[in-house]
Amino acid sequence: MTVFLQSVISGILVGGIYALIGIGLTIIFGVMRVINFAHGDLLMLGMYTTWLVFSRLGIDPFVSVVITGPVLFLWGAFLQKTFINRVLNALPQNQILLTIGLGLIMSNSIMLMFTSDYRILTTTYSSSSFSLGGISISEPLLVGFLITAAITGALYWFLLRTDTGQAIRATAQDRDAAQLMGINVQAMSVLAFGIGSALAGVAGALISPTYYIFPQVGSTFTLKAFVIVVLGGMGSVIGATLGGLIIGVTESLSAVYIASGLKELVVFVLFLGLLLFKPSGLLGKTRA
């Protein structure tokens, strides 16, 4: 029983961070219908920013979220304005090539600057945990999860309650109609891409104290983010949150009850199964 609870708990904690990565991707997709293959690389940039401010300025990775978020927001907004915006009406394969290219440029530039060495952030709490009824809970993961929950909550509030948030949702629902209603869809796109990459960057910052950093780290997470987003339903923020948690827990449980080496396999089998029976994802609406 302890083993079961333990793996559920650590699955949920890791899943929270997955969710954050997925939400960023789903917002970008929702507003622009662009599949961002550079998402993992934005996460990687977030990790390097965290590492830089930690090793040079001694700022704690969790505190550095307030730096990483805005930096990545600006970077994402810049990318949207200069590159993505030009291909919004292009063929999907062209959009995919563009984002893949951007991702490659980012990871290779980082490799040129910082070499391909693995970086490890060592904080005083990197491996600390506390025990709750025999279940050990990782402190950095828990803090990361709480920050994730707070950010997700704030994001929901922003999207549901503020004018700008509603404008973003309107753009996501129907770009042309939104424009006719006087919404500046260009600005909304820049904002959405900025928010998406800020979320990826923050996820990178939160994962840094418990993971390691290298220029190609993004690809693992890009793939994961896709599974999460498609599982939850493309464009659905709640779906992505749910998707992240499901993937986290599935990985964790299958590592225990099936085999550690096969946990990804289980995730993808589950994913395929869901797509067979509900092609639009858990909370996705099929578009007529």
Next chain:
Amino acid sequence: MKKMLAPALAALSLALPGTGHAQVKIGFINSITGPEAPIGENLTNGVDMAVEDLKKKGVNVELIKQDDTGKPQVSMSAMEQLATGDEVAAVVGPYTSATANAVAKLANQYKVPQVVPAAAKEEITKQGYDFVFRLNAPAHQYAQSLIDAALEFGKPKTIAFIYESTDFGTSVAAAGKDFAQKKGLKIVGDEAYQKGAPDYRSTLTKIKAQSPDLVFMVSYVADAILLMRQSREVGLKPQAFLGGGAGFDTAQFESEKDISNLVFSVTQWTPESTPAAQEFADRYLKKYGKKPTYHAACAYASMMIVGDVAQKAGGDRKKIQEALKAGKWNGIMGNVDFQDYEGFTNQNELIMPVIQYQAGKSVTVYPKQLAKKKAVYPFPGWK
């Protein structure tokens, strides 16, 4: 002017020690670029130092370096160039298991003596190639040394394996499982994992539930740190953590005091094994500004032997092969003797030293003749 210079140079060359002998051409294949380049650099440094030292001893080596980029097919064409184009007397390298194994076949075919400095794959010296020699210990030694050491320190009864699902991980773990069974240890956990995952907690919890006496881990650079951090989190507490080299044998791991403390690892070489090794380590540190890894030491030792033998044999390949087979050397790697045993051909029987991290420093604790400090066993628990 030229006429005067020539006899002057001739006189000079006579006056210099050793230049009376002709130069020997030796090939060196290594991962100079590519993903293995950071480790390859250590081998290049070691070989460069050896060439300098050989010169001081009066052995003039003309070193021809070839980059294999870590790819077997590139290493093979490099070997063909060295064997037929440059006509080298002998070859040192390549670094990785895959490339060294590919080159071994050609070395035997062209009858060019090859000394493999640091590749662990068992098969390399198990194919009966007369011209292929290996200085470092093969994969099964990793597990053997660690388990032997643990059995000497205490009385463990059960063991669990966690290893990455790569060539290196599975081969070391497979050899480990074999050997553990032979020694009467019960295997209570056998977990291959996909490297690069952020969360191994559930796997470790599962292992913890079996409460093994020994936990044997094989993993690459950064996962080693992650595995130990998460072991601490979930409170995995065996009698000993055994790390199968690689990620457990790096300066980065050593510096992570919180989690590396009292972990055992196995290595091909330690600076503290002999005074000569220590002297080499000091000189290396001075020259390159960092501590030598075992790769550097293995490459250095290989080059010293090959240079010496090749010069004495006058560059004749067959004579070099015979001399390598017959000879015995003593240097920074301890005794080197290429022998045929247990299905191996021309394999140096190297007992891999076991180290333990004690307060952020690696200390040799096994075998007895090399041990500098007593091992702390069993593991007292996490702080």
